[in-house]
Amino acid sequence: MRSMRARLFLILIAATGLVWLSATAWVYLSTRAEVEHVLDARLMEAARMVSSLIDSQEIDTAVASLDPGIMPDVRHNPYERQLSCQIWSLTGTLIGKSDGAPAERLSDHADGFAERRINGSTWRVYAIRDEKRGVQVLVGDNLDIRARLVRDMVKGLALPMTLILPSLAGLLWFGVGRGLKPLSQLAAGLEHRDADDLHALPQAGTASEIRPVVAALNGLFGRVAEARERERDFLSYAAHELRTPLSGLKTQAEIALRTDRAETRMLALTQIVTAVERTAQLVRQLLAMAEAEAAPAAGLRPLDLASVAKEAVCGQEARLRAKGGTFFVDPSLAGVSVFSNETLLGLALRNLVENAVSHSPPGGTVNLVRTEGGIAVEDEGPGMPDAEIARATSRFFRGSNRTPVGSGLGLAIVEVCAEKLGGRLTLSRRRPAGLRAELHLAASANS
Structure with a gap:
């Protein structure tokens, strides 16, 4: 991805999404644990209530009161009257049950909590065994309804968060753009700078993250300026060094053309040969210098x-x-x-x-x-x-x-x-x- 802004935006969205999912998982697990604790306590209290009514010989009243008040038809409201109660004799006879409770025995254990699957549903059951009265009280809670309760609670939290997501994405996009503004300003300044302008960029007031980039650019500008200065000096020296032998060649050639003396002509021709050798040497070494500077390391x-x-x-x-x-x-x-x-x-x-x-x-x-x-x-x-x-x-x-x-x-x-x-x-x-x-x-x- 070429856009730094888009890349940072996606990183932030991914990080936010990960934190969001982690928080949702934590809320889900903690809510489920708390709901199970509360509902288990409710099961225990309901079972003890029925057991106390049996002890006071009000068993018929207890069963009647459980039907209309605690266990209504869940088709109207899934969170009302979701408890089911059964009273069994110790000989295995069903004495009574609440409306909506399954006919099958909720649990085979003697006392405490247990779970049992009945007709495709899993029940959480609390049992109290009364040896004196010869009965056993079973109060159960359908775990499917518990799971629905937890899901609805998490959904109630997640829905507003999901609706906020577009606003959060917009804020992140705007924030990333504002955070990268110093870099955009630096790029704009460099874009409008003249090719011959190699003065250092100001570092005062720049963001700490941009300062190393500015320092590196200033170092580059300095090296480019030094290289240009060396090139100018090199061209100046080369022009001077070439001008001298070329001028000498012209002078010696004119002497050789105008003189009638063989010795003078021979001396002029010797000087011409020397000047040509020196010029050729200079050209060879100029090319060698260019080759050395251009050759990659x-x-x-x-x-x-x-x-x-x-x-x-x-x-x-x-x-x-x-x-x-x-x-x-x-x-x-x-x-x-x-x-x-x-x-x-x-x-x-x-x-x-x-x-x-x-x-x-x-x-x-x-x-x-x-x-x-x-x-x-x-x-x-x-x-x-x-x-x-x-x-x-x-x-x-x-x-x-x-x-x-x-x-x-x-x-x-x-x-x-x-x-x-x-x-x-x-x-x-x-x-x-x-x-x-x-x-x-x-x-x-x-x-």
Whole structure:
């Protein structure tokens, strides 16, 4: 059910109905018990009255008085004269009975209460045995009439309650609507809010049940505002970074076209190649950053860490070999399995390796080593001062030891991937020279 109001209304109706039925059952049971107690007491008193009349030798008067006064025809009024009386001799002879009493003996027991079924009806009977007079008095009450009395009493209570039910349903519907009014007002305010309006909703005066929703929405607005600010900064930096090499390309192309000197033309063409490489690198990393931010953190599965590392090395092996360098892949990575996202982990390792190759000196070695929490990439380049390490993952940050084709996005991409994987990136200076970038994964590597 989509309507919260309807859902709450049905819950309240069901709860009210359950309480109502429970109360009706309780009234029915308690009323029946009380009625049985009162009517049993009446049976006992009637039997004692007849027995006392017999003791005073007024048996004929007793029988006569029972017929018109206590046991009339129940066809006219079902609750009048419902008692039946029988007087039996101890030898088994019926001495007398009230009008309407069955001819069959009401009970075979000697004294006290008992129940017996006669002609399809169950009778509640009280017996008094008089050994002195040689008689037994039986006074009975038809239990069908008792049950009808209890039903009529409960019906008299239930009927007004049933008639009130529509009014109660209307009051509940109105009350639920009034109770949800703050939520409706909040929804109306959000519906008319401009898409660029991300200021926090006021929490003062809001209902305590709505306050967590308002707080969560304010937190969401804050995160959206931060994301928009990051996007604006990113686009601004990207536009600036792209504008610089494009302007340089145009300038160098004009120089190459206008000069007659071969050396100048060759220098201009070299600068054009460098600018193209830098622009291509920037575009690749912008796309990589977009891929890292758009990639879902789900899709985790067991991955072979050595295979992912070798794929990252394969893409940069030619570049490093051209500088006379080599890769060292830790043999202990073989057989190590990590529970991770293949796209994000591969993107992070490729950027770490690419960054290490870019800063590696001629003849240097780039190491991929296993760590307790994941994998580390080390180079033998100039490294970074401690002050710059703290800012190294900022977008478009290029330290003092920058490379000609760097864009300042590589480590920022790795950090985005690490956060999405539930891990982190740690940078530190390597002795005697170089940088160590350690990728800590959320799930420990297991061999």
